Amino acid sequence: MKDNLFTQDYSKQFEFDSKVASVFDDMLTRSIPYYNTTLELSIDFIHYHIKDKAMPIIYDLGSSTGNFLLSLKQALQKESLLYGLDNSPAMIQRAMEKSKAYGYDIHFECQDFLKTDFLDCDAIVAHYTIQFIRPLYREKLIQKIANALYKKQGIFIMSEKMTTQDKKLDKEMIDRYYCFKKQQGYSINEITKKREALENVLIPYTLEENIQMLKNCGFKSIEVLFKWINFGTIIAKI
Numbered sequence: 001m002k003d004n005l006f007t008q009d010y011s012k013q014f015e016f017d018s019k020v021a022s023v024f025d026d027m028l029t030r031s032i033p034y035y036n037t038t039l040e041l042s043i044d045f046i047h048y049h050i051k052d053k054a055m056p057i058i059y060d061l062g063s064s065t066g067n068f069l070l071s072l073k074q075a076l077q078k079e080s081l082l083y084g085l086d087n088s089p090a091m092i093q094r095a096m097e098k099s100k101a102y103g104y105d106i107h108f109e110c111q112d113f114l115k116t117d118f119l120d121c122d123a124i125v126a127h128y129t130i131q132f133i134r135p136l137y138r139e140k141l142i143q144k145i146a147n148a149l150y151k152k153q154g155i156f157i158m159s160e161k162m163t164t165q166d167k168k169l170d171k172e173m174i175d176r177y178y179c180f181k182k183q184q185g186y187s188i189n190e191i192t193k194k195r196e197a198l199e200n201v202l203i204p205y206t207l208e209e210n211i212q213m214l215k216n217c218g219f220k221s222i223e224v225l226f227k228w229i230n231f232g233t234i235i236a237k238i
Contacts, residue, residue, distance in 0.1 A: 018090040025065055030184035032128065033177070033228045039068055039127070041225050042157045043075050045235055046123045049155050050080070057081045057121040059148075061113050062129030064088070066095030066106070073104045084108040085116060114141055118148035127159040130210075131202050138205075139213050146217040149238045156219065159233040163204045173230040180229075207232060 028035050050056040056078075060069050063084030073082060084106060086092050095108040114137055118124070124145050133141055145156055164170045181191050205213070207224070211234070214222050219236035226233040 025067065028064075028067070030186065031181065033180055033231050034226065038159050038226060038233050039071055041233060042068065042125055042127070042159075043072050045155065045157065045225065046072065046125075047075065050076075050078075050122050053122055053152075055079055055081060056123070057119055057152075058083070059118060059121055059124045060084045061124060061126040061145075062086055062132070063095060063108060064091045066098050066108060068125060068127060069095075069106050069108075070098060070102060070104065073102075073106060082106045083119075085111045085113045087112045118144065120151045121148050122152050122154045123157070124149060124154065125157045127157075128161065130158055131160050131204050135203060139216060142213055143217045146219060146238055150218075153238060156214075156236045156238075157225070157233065158210070158236075159231070160210060161202065161204045162207050162210070162230050162232055164206055164230070165208075170230075176229050177231075204230075207234075210234060 032038075046058065050058075058069075058072070058080060060072075060083070063069060063086045066084055069082050069084050073080075084092075084095055086095070086108075087110065089110050092108050092110040095106075099106045099108060114133070126145075130138060130141070148154070149156060164173065178191055182188070207227075211222050214234070214236045219238055221237040223235055224232055225235050
C-alpha cells in the first residue's frame with residue numbers, strides 16, 4: 001500500500017502500529033535514501049564473513065516486515081539460522097506472512113530485544129533501529145550485541161539516521177533530505193507532520209558518537225560502508 005499516512009489526521013507520536021505496518025514497505029523506500037543499496041551491501045559483507053562457517057546464526061534487530069532477512073535468505077547458498085526480532089506485533093505478522101509465501105524458514109519473533117538473550121552468533125544487523133532506542137539504554141544494547149558476537153568473532157552492521165555537531169551544516173543536510181522526500185512524492189505537509197510525530201521518538205547520534213559507542217563496547221574494527229548526507233551504514237568487528 002502507498003504511504004499516505006500523514007495526509008490524514010495524525011496527532012500522536014510515531015509508533016509502529018498496524019497502520020504504519022500496512023504502508024511500511026513503501027515508507028521505507030520513499031523515506032530512506034538508497035535503502036535497497038544498504039540492504040545489498042549488508043548482504044554482501046555478511047556473505048563474505050560467513051562463507052566458511054557451518055550453519056551461521058544471524059539476527060536482524062527491528063526486522064519490521066522482514067525485507068532484509070527475506071533478501072538475505074534468497075542470497076545465501078547455505079543452511080543458516082535467521083532470527084528477526086521486533087516489538088511490533090503488526091510488523092511481525094506481516095513478516096511471517098511474507099516468509100510463509102516464499103516458503104522460507106525464518107524465525108520472526110515479537111520480542112523486546114533489550115530483554116532478549118541472544119545466542120552466540122555470526123552477524124547482527126540493525127537497520128535504522130538503534131536510533132529508536134532511548135539513549136539511556138542504547139550503549140547497553142550495543143554491549144549485548146558485542147557479547148553475542150564475541151565467541152564467533154562476528155560482525156555488526158548498523159544503519160542510522162545521523163546528525164552533525166555543526167548546526168548550520170546539519171540544517172543544510174536536513175533541508176537536502178527533505179528535497180529527497182519531495183522528489184519521492186511527499187508533500188511539505190506530510191513531511192512536517194511526520195517530523196513532528198518523530199520528535200523525541202527518533203533520537204539520532206552523530207557519526208562520531210556512534211563510532212565511540214561501538215568502541216566503548218569492545219568493537220575493534222569500525223568502518224563506514226555507506227553514507228548519503230545524514231544517513232549512513234557502519235560495519236564493526238569484535
